[in-house]
């Protein structure tokens with residue numbers, strides 16, 4: 001009988017509860033021996049990794065961004081580009097990843113710039129489809145700021161389409177959500193699209 005690896009209490013707190021035992025079962029199901037040396041700590045590692053990958057379930061929009069809404073004049077477009085995201089597809093539980101671009105036109109309130117990245121992480125770190133993350137980011141910015149318009153564009157590479165299934169290595173998926181002025185006014189939308197165009201390419 002091998003001695004189980006020691007895991008600190010601090011590390012254990014980062015695990016998804018119950019996922020260690022399920023991972024042991026999973027290892028057995030795929031034909032592995034969870035007791036072999038290289039795999040002994042794997043159930044803990046997996047439970048901890050999934051704690052990180054699905055941390056979005058444990059947080060609210062208020063936790064992520066609620067403290068950084070500021071009153072401000074001005075109604076020019078603000079664009080935060082190239083926010084990298086990593087998510088897990090809800091169909092295969094395999095990663096998809098890429099970049100998100102978020103823009104808004106304020107109406108008296110602005111948001112701390114880092115909070116756009118925090119909002120992207122909040123919704124990416126869950127089991128997701130790319131379309132839903134895109135919509136949730138737009139909803140969040142609308143909810144926080146009630147701006148004159150919001151635009152979100154995401155480009156993602158889905159490993160479930162690359163390493164299995166149709167096995168297309170160069171395909172990427174673009175999703176968008178346009179609200180307010182970005183939806184109503186073609187010139188506003190075009191300004192946003194041309195600003196993010198140069199960086200469009202998930203990898």
Ligand SMILES: Nc1nc2c(ncn2[C@@H]2O[C@H](COP(=O)(O)OP(=O)(O)OP(=O)(O)O)[C@@H](O)[C@H]2O)c(=O)[nH]1
Nearest residue numbers: 089090091096128129130131158160161164165166
């Ligand atoms: N719309 C959307 N589809 C996604 C996303 N991530 C994965 N998918 C797709 O979800 C679909 C699931 O299709 P199913 O036919 O139920 O599953 P499957 O037999 O594994 O499909 P294949 O991937 O074609 O082998 C696939 O077409 C995936 O490409 C996403 O973010 N958005």
Ligand SMILES: [Zn+2]
Nearest residue numbers: 089091092160
């Ligand atoms: Zn998938």
